[in-house]
Amino acid sequence: MSTIIYTTARKNKEETVFNKNHPFIAHLKSRQRLNKRGSSKQTFHIVLDIKGFQDVYKEGDAVAILPQNPKSLLSKLLSLLHATGHEEVKDPKTQTPSSLLSFLQYKTNLSRITPQLLTFLQPFCEKPFDHLLAHDNKQARLDFIQAHDLITCLQELNPTSKIPPQDFITTLAPMLPRFYSIASSPSLYQDELHLLVATFSYPVQEELRAGVGSDFLCHGAEPCTTAIPLYIQPNPNFFLPDDPAIPLIMIGAGTGLAPYRAFLQKRFLDAPTSRQWLFFGERHRAFDFYYEEEILNYCQKNFLQLTTAFSRDQAEKCYVQHQLHAHACELWKWLQEGAILYVCGDAKHMAKDVHDTLTLIAQKEGLLSLKEAQNFLQKLRKEKRYQTDVY
Known part of the structure; x- marks a missing residue:
């Protein structure tokens, strides 16, 4: 099974080149829940190992994390697709080959569906849903899209035949980066990047979903082994003054x-x-x-x-x-x-x-x-x- 390969490149030491398409690969160094026993919240101090990361950032900047979808949802999704996950696909944007499982894990936003997906699925579903595709029924289509994620959509429409994986992935919403304020100074922690992350969940139909970014950092990522792609998101409107005398x-x-x-x-x-x-x-x-x-x-x-x-x-x-x-x-x-x-x-x-x-x-x-x-x-x-x- 092939995996998604993130490439990194640098023209020179001073230039920031890590970005969404070419992120730096960090790893989880440590993770500690900061709420004491008795709290109803789950908020974690996350320490990422960024040794070798030379892009310049400052206090007040944010970091963009490219998370992974959890294995539990991926297994459910593959079952609904009548797929093994080993099917080979190519990223529609970059033409990079990978397995279907890897593409769904790293590149797909499972939390939302697109109008293109509904149109694509119709021939593979026995249950008719023409009303969702009718030009004069835009509101019903929007209501359905807002009320479902990819899994609940497939559960309701219930495709009964195998879906061509390459065509399927072209209709999916892309995985988006999650942005977190950096909770450490690069002057004090040169090889580490600290985050303060709270978990959250939200209902989709009758199921409860965890936020993909926070769940990945707080529960999914394994210390030292899980790749955590990231890049710096500068914040030019939130910074310390040069003059330390300013309160x-x-x-x-x-x-x-x-x-x-x-x-x-x-x-x-x-x-x-x-x-x-x-x-x-x-x-x-x-x-x-x-x-x-x-x-x-x-x-x-x-x-x-x-x-x-x-x-x-x-x-x-x-x-x-x-x-x-x-x-x-x-x-x-x-x-x-x-x-x-x-x-x-x-x-x-x-x-x-x-x-x-x-x-x-x-x-x-x-x-x-x-x-x-x-x-x-x-x-x-x-x-x-x-x-x-x-x-």
């Missing part, structure tokens, strides 16, 4: 802590007398305080000012935006002294709530109108003093 205000929840760990490592190495203020939120202090010992050590050395918001440790939930409001006066003072604001984490709720709170703080502490407060925050953005890394 930092770092706001994040959950895995949004990741880039701040890299920031703190770099600043402590270069400027141990600089000023940092971290607002960190999670569910329970006793269970979900990631890198607690490391962070408290910075506090004991008067390097870091820490404000936490553990939402479920009291009757009334407390989030980072509530702590920002509670420290509005001091926060405004830091901003007037030239501090840079960073926000990392959930875009839909946390980042929006934080922005709304910052607007209120500017109104209250700066005696600004709503429009003036909005303009103030916009000015900070233009000056790169209000940086966000949200997802």
Whole structure:
């Protein structure tokens, strides 16, 4: 059985050439669950061995991981296709030969289906589904596509004859990279790359699916042996200032802590007398305080000012935006002294709530109108003093 071969190339030492088509092959060095017993979450500290990786990256950048689909789903998929997995196919884009199993494992997004797949499957299925292909029934087709992944689609349509593997793979959605904020400074860890990854699951029909990237890193990859293709995704809008005298205000929840760990490592190495203020939120202090010992050590050395918001440790939930409001006066003072604001984490709720709170703080502490407060925050953005890394 052939396997997918990732090729790597470099023109010279200074040039970054690792990318989606030519990734660097890293390996898992260690993996540790950071939640203590009693937590309902599974969040892991992942250490990748990147010895030999010479591409330049900085604190605030992300890494793109090209994951593998789990063997349990692949076995189910091959059964539905009436295939062994040994069938030879060629990548439609690169014409690289591999086994069908390898292509499905490395190159295919199993979590979504395409309209082209539905059209292709029709001749191989006894159960009619013309209504999904009708030009005047676009909404039904979209609803079906959104409600199914590749496996549940095949389960429902039930192809009864063997599907030509080469034609089949041309209708599939491609595996997409998963992006993670780097949780370590290259100045401190030259041959390692650290990640802070939380697992998650979601329902598809009556089945529960694990997120492919997080499941691969947190459960699927084997230490030292599993190939983990990766490349750097620069983040030009989330970076440390060159001047270590500039104070930092770092706001994040959950895995949004990741880039701040890299920031703190770099600043402590270069400027141990600089000023940092971290607002960190999670569910329970006793269970979900990631890198607690490391962070408290910075506090004991008067390097870091820490404000936490553990939402479920009291009757009334407390989030980072509530702590920002509670420290509005001091926060405004830091901003007037030239501090840079960073926000990392959930875009839909946390980042929006934080922005709304910052607007209120500017109104209250700066005696600004709503429009003036909005303009103030916009000015900070233009000056790169209000940086966000949200997802």
